[in-house]
Amino acid sequence: MSIGNSPEDERPFEDVSEEAHLSVGRALQQARIAAGLTVDDVSNATRVRIAIVHAIEADDFAPCGGDVYARGHIGTLAKAVRLDPAPLIAQYDADHGGRPAPTPAAPLFEAERIRPERRGPNWTAAMVAAIVAVVGFVGFTAFKGGDEGGKTSVAEGATPTADKPAPTKPKSEKPRAPKPEPSDSAIAAAPQDKVTVKVSASEGKSWISAKDHNGRLLFDGLLLQGESKTFQDSEKINLVLGDAGMIQLYVNGKKIDDDWQPGAVERLTYTKGDPQIG
Numbered sequence: 298m299s300i301g302n303s304p305e306d307e308r309p310f311e312d313v314s315e316e317a318h319l320s321v322g323r324a325l326q327q328a329r330i331a332a333g334l335t336v337d338d339v340s341n342a343t344r345v346r347i348a349i350v351h352a353i354e355a356d357d358f359a360p361c362g363g364d365v366y367a368r369g370h371i372g373t374l375a376k377a378v379r380l381d382p383a384p385l386i387a388q389y390d391a392d393h394g395g396r397p398a399p400t401p402a403a404p405l406f407e408a409e410r411i412r413p414e415r416r417g418p419n420w421t422a423a424m425v426a427a428i429v430a431v432v433g434f435v436g437f438t439a440f441k442g443g444d445e446g447g448k449t450s451v452a453e454g455a456t457p458t459a460d461k462p463a464p465t466k467p468k469s470e471k472p473r474a475p476k477p478e479p480s481d482s483a484i485a486a487a488p489q490d491k492v493t494v495k496v497s498a499s500e501g502k503s504w505i506s507a508k509d510h511n512g513r514l515l516f517d518g519l520l521l522q523g524e525s526k527t528f529q530d531s532e533k534i535n536l537v538l539g540d541a542g543m544i545q546l547y548v549n550g551k552k553i554d555d556d557w558q559p560g561a562v563e564r565l566t567y568t569k570g571d572p573q574i575g
Contacts, residue, residue, distance in 0.1 A: 504539030
């Protein structure tokens, strides 16, 4: 019997260096069985669908939806069965042509316009039309007055004089200032008595899940690049981001600055007192 060796269950991760010849899926499957876990247990713990867990253990990564998602699922499953995810992700990259290049960023709100752009009234045209109307009325009045005055003078035998009416200065109507267009901060404003979370797939597509404070599912699906979803609840919003590196969050009208990496799976909760990450 050796003295001073650490028990097997005190090591943070299983050492897979001796099993480097195993495929990624086979290594995950053996570690799960060794940990006494079923596929249902791993799926419930990681929120990765059962069908995807089976496919990954069979080294079929097509259901993941791409290299970025496959790498994220591998890391998540490895942690659930107490394996170091780094060697497995590196092995996956080596088997599939290297680490995927990051997806170029797209405009944040290209796919979703919160409200249509409104144009203010054309005050210049209205002012010109008003001036033309006033000048026309003054000219017509002056013509009528001069004609009647000439007829009266001739009838009385007096020398007709053309009394020029005093020029009337048209009143310049000061146009009202157009209403300002709503600013980004006004658009992003959120009610104080609720928590509002906006999820934008600004860097690329990502699977997301959102629930309210009662655990009711608000959304569970794939958010394509450029798409956005807004969730609101009276107390809190629970989020799961399948690829947090592709996501930009706005909580209660404020942008959340983060350093999430591509492929990272994040579980987040936000309340009325946020923003704060986590």
